Amino acid sequence: MSSRMFAVSRDDWSLHRTGHMDQQRHKEKVKEAIRNNLADLVAEESIILSDGQTVIKVPIRSLEEYRFRYDPDRRSRIGQGDGNTRQGETIGRAAAGPGHGSGGGGAGDMPGVDYYEAEITVDELADLIFADLGLPNLKPKGRPEMQQDAPRFDDVRRHGAMSNLDRRRTLKEAIKRSQRSAVRLSITRDDLRFKTWQEHRETHASAVVLAMMDTSGSMGAFEKYVARSFFFWMVRFLRTRYRTVQIVFLAHDSRAREVSKQEFFTKGESGGTRCSSVYELALSIAGERYPPEEHNVYAFHFSDGDNLPSDNDRCVELVGRLLSHCAAVGYAEVAAHRSSAGSTLRSALSSIEDPRFTCVTIRDKSDVYPALKAFFHGGPPQGPG
Amino acid sequence: MDDRELAQLLEAIETIHEHARRMGLDGFPMRYEICPADVLYTFGAYGMPARFSHWSFGKAFYRMKTEYDYNLSRIYELVINSDPCYAFLLEGNSLLQNKVIVAHVLAHSDFFKHNYRFAQTSRNMVETMSAHAARIRRYEMRYGRESVEALLDAALALQEQVDPHQALRRAPPVEPDEASKAPLRPSTPYDDLWELDELSTQARGEQTRVDGSNSRPGEGCRDLLLFLAEHARGLAEWQRDVLTIVREEMLYFWPQMETKVLNEGWATYWHARLMREMELTEEEAVEFARLHASVLARSRTHVNPYDLGYHILLDIEQRFGASGPGMSQPGDAAWQKLFEIRETETDLSLVRNYLTRELVEKLDLFVYRRDGDEWVVTDKDWHRVRDELVQQMTNCGVPVIVVADGDWRGSGELYLEHRYEGIQLDRVYAERTLPYVFRIWGRPVHLETVLDGKRAVLTCDGGRVVWK
Incomplete structure (x- = not known):
């Protein structure tokens, strides 16, 4: 065996962490890239339309490894069939152009889909987005009825009612004891553990969002999409600060009415626009259902600004009254095609000087994030009133 | 793996080595290491047991590891071109899998030792790259991780822009000091006048170039990394070192990129042959058949190099007189032909010389391309298939970009030229x-290429990147 030309060994590889360390660095870079792209990601369709799906894929262009290469779409390639491939046969579908999600469905198998997709949970993304947001101008709402003593199970004791037995902990104790003393597993009285509660004083603060949207003929799919992504994050953000968040959807053209979420985001109508109608409706709903002492009302209105000029003064007056009722009021003008001047409604509303009133213009999807920031400019996180 | 299994493995390796030697395989001495999946995938991502650290390796590692965890793909082994030759076996491989892998990597080892493209590669690269890693780590500590990473990002983006045949022919004519000595005129209000002057010099320069005389610094150099390492003005010594490291490692890996089909075909041919010599139980025979089939598995969208290489070699063997696949005997004509091919060919020449019409039809190879949002088979003609493969293998599918002028207009700007051959760059x-x-060169850089059939120049002056 002396001339043996080989050796076999098994080393201790447990210290070999290089791959994990560089993977960590890669993750950091992904996060950095996401942070830099928040404005684009906030309005990313895959998130807004994800409906409960918790992990989403977001395209990260800055982490592609760029190099000089041939244009993949112009190259011919070689494939291999199972014996009877014919000329002209379609072997697969190309993904939509990069920049859109790959859409799933085996697109990854096809060439050319090369950009990096980071996986991130909606919660992680929300944390990043909400890092800069705060609740604006809160007035303490110290109504005593809003506070209640609520029981919360947060302690473990050795005595208690059998109905509160903590089975998992009890079993653990039994296993520990039997292992210590090397006897067969059995549960004795000493092993029993019970869940116990303590009374906590809780504030039942709730928020109400009055989502208002112009659904007149001039509002198209883009405008609705922008509103949708704005309300998505708005509600999500409020949920981190309030126990309950209710949303009331109000649509209007020249008249306003309360609608379902479905209708709110899909229905299109025709006719002229009278924004005062929706402000009136908002005021009456807020007054009837959500007295300001008990609720933090956030009213936000999306419109393209094509309002009847004669209606503008009335709008200004109504927004002023809304402000006395609400924690904050916002107006967003979606103006994909408008010149920078803004509408007459916008300039009329701009005259309102109240820090709780925000007026923004949204031209493309990436403006949604700044709009969120403008509306929730309350600075560092504060507790609800 | 317990001691009994290890003993079985040792015995099997002994037998396989014996058969391999008898049949003429002559590799480096082997070092087999058994390691867990995490480690094997790290090696896979880095290409080496120890290599400098960069997030792109972490990205590759993560992808491979995830695919392994989800059972989508699995690598069984990794083999390294070195003397002795290291082969890493995945902990948890069955005995039969290990037998196949041993037979497979023995042929790789033989290939590394004998193929002419590998003659120039360092056989101590494991140690060299580990030393590189240590150096780069020192730079990170001294100059900060961000600045090293920024440089590596740039160097790795350009790593394929080397001249893999440099060692085989004379180095391109570069006068080392020409570029760095180039005088910089102080800027004056009359610069535009001088530029007029320069324009006419340029026109003259164009003519001398047509005449074949070579007066521009770096002209014709296709080893961009080397050129930058030697001539970029603002670089510190450690930065030049990093560029040189990246280049050296790429040159080491390049022959493996050039011989993927031939090398894997060769290893597959031999694992099949050597396993035939082994005494297998019935279950082992089934397991082997399954494993061998998975190695040769085909895809509609890619060519499996194992499958293509294996079938070309079998075809050659039979054309040169063997009575059946894997039936050549040491010393006979078919055997000699196979061993000659493993020594003298690369993928490019293998396909050009030995991919026949019968093979293209038998393997059902076809040309396809994008048409709207569909991928459509455009050609089944064997000439087209072969020529397309050859084109893809040319320079390993990397566009050739050469230095046209390392001191463009006398201003120290870098002018690069893409050698356009009908396929345009990814814009x-x-x-x-x-x-x-630009990050490395430190002055404006230009790239001339062809877009949509027209000459186009891309310029980067640090801030903007514009097409002209």
């Missing part, structure tokens, strides 16, 4: 890559 990728050249 977006070029726009994102040129700034990396």
Whole structure:
């Protein structure tokens, strides 16, 4: 065996962490890239339309490894069939152009889909987005009825009612004891553990969002999409600060009415626009259902600004009254095609000087994030009133 | 793996080595290491047991590891071109899998030792790259992780822009000091006048170039990394070192990129043959058949190099007189032909010389391309298939970019030229890559290429990247 030309060994590889360390660095870079792209990601369709799906894929262009290469779409390639491939046969579908999600469905198998997709949970993304947001101008709402003593199970004791037995902990104790003393597993009285509660004083603060949207003929799919992504994050953000968040959807053209979420985001109508109608409706709903002492009302209105000029003064007056009722009021003008001047409604509303009133213009999807920031400019996180 | 299994493995390796030697395989001495999946995938991502650290390796590692965890793909082994030759076996491989892998990597080892493209590669690269890693780590500590990473980002983006045949022919004519000595005139209000003057010099320069005389610094150099390492003005010594390291490692890996089909075909041919010599139980025979089939598995969208290489070799063997696949005997004509091919061919020449019409039809190879949003088979003609493969293998599918002028207009700017051969560059990728050249060069850089049939020049002056 002396001339043996080989050796076999098994080393201790447990210290070999290089791959994990560089993977960590890669993750950091992904996060950095996401942070830099928040404005684009906030309005990313895959998130807004994800409906409960918790992990989403977001395209990260800055982490592609760029190099000089041939244009993949112009190259011919070689494939291999199972014996009877014919000329002209379609072997697969190309993904939509990069920049859109790959859409799933085996697109990854096809060439050319090369950009990096980071996986991130909606919660992680929300944390990043909400890092800069705060609740604006809160007035303490110290109504005593809003506070209640609520029981919360947060302690473990050795005595208690059998109905509160903590089975998992009890079993653990039994296993520990039997292992210590090397006897067969059995549960004795000493092993029993019970869940116990303590009374906590809780504030039942709730928020109400009055989502208002112009659904007149001039509002198209883009405008609705922008509103949708704005309300998505708005509600999500409020949920981190309030126990309950209710949303009331109000649509209007020249008249306003309360609608379902479905209708709110899909229905299109025709006719002229009278924004005062929706402000009136908002005021009456807020007054009837959500007295300001008990609720933090956030009213936000999306419109393209094509309002009847004669209606503008009335709008200004109504927004002023809304402000006395609400924690904050916002107006967003979606103006994909408008010149920078803004509408007459916008300039009329701009005259309102109240820090709780925000007026923004949204031209493309990436403006949604700044709009969120403008509306929730309350600075560092504060507790609800 | 317990001691009994280890003993079985040792015995099996002994037998396989014996058969291999008898049949003429002559590799480096082997070092087999058994390691867990995490470690094997790290090696896979880095290409080496120890290599400098960069997030792109972490990205590759993560992808491979995830695919392994989800059972989508699995690598069984990794083999390294070195003397002795290291082969890493995945902990948890069955005995039969290990037998196949041993037979497979023995042929790789033989290939590394004998194929002419590997003659120039360092056989101590494991140690060398580990030393590189240590150096780069020192630079990180001294100059900060961010600045090393920024440089590596640039260097890795350009790593394929080397001249893999440099060792085989004379180095391109570069006068080392020409570029760095180039005088910089102080800027004056009359610069535009001088530029007029320069324009006419340029026109003259164009003529002398047509005449074949070579007066521009770096002209014709296709080893961009080397050129940058030697001539970029603002670089510190450690930065030149990093560029040199990246280049050296790429040159080491290049022959493996050039011989993927032949090398894997060769290893597959031999694992099949050597396993035939082994005494297998019935279950082992079934397991082997399954494993061998998975190695040769085909895809509609890619060519499996194992499958293509294996079938070309079998075809050659039979054309040169063997009575059946894997039936050549040491010393006979078919055997000699196979061993000659493993020594003298690369993928490119193998396909050009030995891919026949019968093979293209038998393997059902076809040309396809994008048509709207569909991928459509455009050709089944064997000439087209072969020529397309040859084109893809040319320079390992990397566009050739050469230095046209390392002191363009006497201003110290770098003018690069893409050697356009009918396929245009990825526009977006070029726009994102040129700034990396700028990052290293430190002055405006230009890239001349052809877009949509027209000459186009991409310029990066640090801030903007524009097409002209």
